Amino acid sequence: METLIEHVVIRRQGGPEELRVEQLALAPPAAGEIRIRHLAVGVNFLDVYHRNGVYPLPALPATIGVEGVGIVEAVGTGVSGMHPGQRIAYAGRPGAYAAVRNLPADYAVVLPDAVPTEAVAGALLRGITAHMLFHHVRPLQAGDTVLVHAAAGGLGLVLVQWAKALGARVIGTVGSRAKAELALAHGLDCAVLYREEDFVAAAREFTGGRGVDFAIDGIGGPTLLRSFDAVRPYGMAASIGQAGGMPGPVDLMQIGNPRAISFSRPGVMRLMRDPALYREGADATLARLADGLQVRIGAELPLAQAADAHRMLEEGRTTGALLLRP
Structure with a gap:
């Protein structure tokens, strides 16, 4: 009925x-x-x-x-x-x-x-996304540096804590001082107020001029190409959304010389169509929650x-x- x-x-x-x-x-x-x-x-x-x-x-x-x-x-x-x-x-x-x-x-x-x-x-979808990024797209190692955009958002706070739990150092962009305080309270190492500061310059300073190992960009638009500039040679940038507008076409020359980086456009919905990967990500998220993920x-x-x-x-x-x- x-x-x-x-x-x-x-x-x-x-x-x-x-x-x-x-x-x-x-x-x-x-x-x-x-x-x-x-x-x-x-x-x-x-x-x-x-x-x-x-x-x-x-x-x-x-x-x-x-x-x-x-x-x-x-x-x-x-x-x-x-x-x-x-x-x-x-x-x-x-x-x-x-x-x-x-x-x-x-x-x-x-x-x-x-x-x-x-x-x-x-947290479930965001945790599965974090697991995808840090365990499948680019396995994160202790000591790696990560750039997270919108670090005070729902996904941003999960990514910051997940990366920190794996031993990484994390720099993140935020839109206000209140959001900076929130992200820092959740483990962010360095907050960049993107309306007032150049996040590329801040990322370079954070890494001693080298660039981050992994940049995670859910903003899109013109921000994506600038995220490429924050990545060290042979590091990686991942585009996971377009909150700020659709990014333009990315060609090999934009990730090749002189940047020499890897680029990924992973899709969490595609990952979750695989029952084994879905369960793996869900179990990892529940484990993080049990370990204190806020x-x-x-x-x-x-x-x-x-x-x-x-x-x-x-x-x-x-x-x-x-x-x-x-």
Whole structure:
């Protein structure tokens, strides 16, 4: 029997105003699925890219959002090891902006009692991203230097702490002195106020003129080429987003002579399509949370205010993670 459930839906791609609250029919979980009632939904820039069309969706209308924590309400046939009442988290499966949803059971990660709902809702996708970057894209070694843009954001704070736990030194860009203080309190070694300072010069000074070993750029636009200039010869730059605009085409001459660096454009959604890598990243994130990874929740809004959450994110008015509460 179908049930009417509150969803946040887009019927065409565009600005935050395209996010509309609707009552949609939800069927019972199919074979291999579970039904979960969300406790919290993580808001990520990936959701913005799905909404505005930078990353096209398979079909419209659609419910966006790729990360949530909830309670299992029902289990479809063929699902083993899961039962109603369990608290689970997931990432990588669109459809999170809803009070209740059906989810392929393979994506569900059963949570230990000691892991707070808010922490994992704000950290699972970001933790899997950090694991991808520091263990698969460029394995980080103790003593390495890392540049992180938007170091006080939800992903930035996770990347800073993860890199520090691996023994790296981290320099990060921030938009205000308050954000600098927040990032420094989470382990950042050097904060650069990018509106007042040249982050390339700061990165060079931080490394004694050499350049960082690894630059992680989620800003895009003209910032990406400048990030290349902050990297040492034979170091690496990774482009993981475009919060500041789509980067222009990158050709071999831009990463070759005289820079002589490596360049990566990794995709965490692609990684999470591999069940083994998804589980590996999720387990690594839970382990980091157990070891003391701090997840700052900058704001929580009702699910119906998803459009406001997107505006806050795009306008840089958030620190830490942003959650929606059904």
